Amino acid sequence: MNKYLKVSLTLATIASGSALLIGLMNLATVGAIAANKENKIKNGISRFYPEQYYYQYFEMKENSDELEDGKLLYPTINSVYIVDVPREEGYKRGYVYSTSAKNSYGQVDLLISIKEAKIDEIYVVKNTESYGQTLEDNYINKYNNGYLKDLADVKCGATYGAKIVKEQCDDAMRHYTNNYAKEGE
Amino acid sequence: MSMDKIKRSQHKESFLNGILRENPLLVQILGLCPALAVTKSLETAFGMGLLFTFVLVSSNVIVSLLRKLIPEEIRTPCYIVVIATFVTIVKMFAEAFLPELYSSLGVFLSLLVVNCIVLGRSEAFAGQNGVFDSFLDGCGNGIGYTWAISLMGLIREIFGKGTLTIGKVFNFFGDPLVLPILKSTTLDTNGDPLYDFSISIFQNPAGAFIVLGLMLAVMAAITNHKKAVEKAKERAAKEAAKAEATLVAGGAK
CATH class of the missing domain: 1.20.5 (Single alpha-helices involved in coiled-coils or other helix-helix interfaces)
Structure with missing residues (x-):
């Protein structure tokens, strides 16, 4: 004992x-x-938005309105930030989507900025893809710097990573089109 | 030799063994999983080495302190609880104060709990030796592992990315410094670098194996060379002794 x-x-x-x-x-x-x-x-x-701004945000994955047949309508979107930049007359509005997606090579979390009904810039929050550096150099940074016209061509040396980046951008753009496009900038 | 001198040489041995002669990665071939996974860049590898050293030293000290109180039957579970505690502490610290390092290391930081070097040193050394020796053993092995994976990280980053980035993971002084070694940081009109001699395979898992293999080969070559030199010296000494004996015998006749 x-x-x-x-x-x-x-x-x-x-x-x-x-x-x-x-x-x-x-x-x-x-x-x-x-x-x-x-x-x-x-x-x-x-x-x-390097200038002064205000933002409000809401969580997507907790919002049951975004469910269709029990599935999320925009599965990669975590939250949406509606950014208001004060102008001399009124304000200018922009939208930033916090998204995440993963595949067998890792996970990519992004902030996607939509301005004037177009994906303006992509900011990488987290990137654990095996070919992560290639994905950033040959796909995301090239888009950000204007060397890639659109995100359609995912053949960049990190195709699977690029596919989930494109998926996130498509979700963000679809959500923007369905919800905010009419509001305008 | 006095007891003091013997103790001092034991302390010295406890510390130095892990650094080179019994290097956990390059001689004992332990801890391969994080060594292959987190050595894409110098800073990540160095960060992993630092955190690993902290866990190893702390767990060695605590295990050594508790070694006489822990019953034999529950030795291993107790060691794992101690190690898991320090890994959790290190994880929280990294997440709070080194977020870049934390996200680069990912799951490999948590996997330190079952790292064979940490467990092995607790079982084989700290469980049987005093606190100070265990502390030195932890420091030695930690430093040995850190320099080995940092060297791997340096080689993989330079050859795989073509650049060497300083200040991205340990981001205390503003923007990171990117040194263009094999790849230009200036872009041409297509958005491609002006020159790029990097070999992307070094950034992939296969590249990690290649670099580790080369480092092991160099280590083996150095060890073999040392052994050959020692053998040659021994042989020369034996031959000299034999010649001397023959001379003495000839003189006696």
């Missing part, structure tokens, strides 16, 4: 010590982790 008690007590003590340490570390880092996530999104939006 003594032996079992000793084993149980040892395990309980070590587990409690571990829990305490992890809890303390969590307390110390939770604020910084939340701030990092917010900063990443803000940095992305600031890149699209």
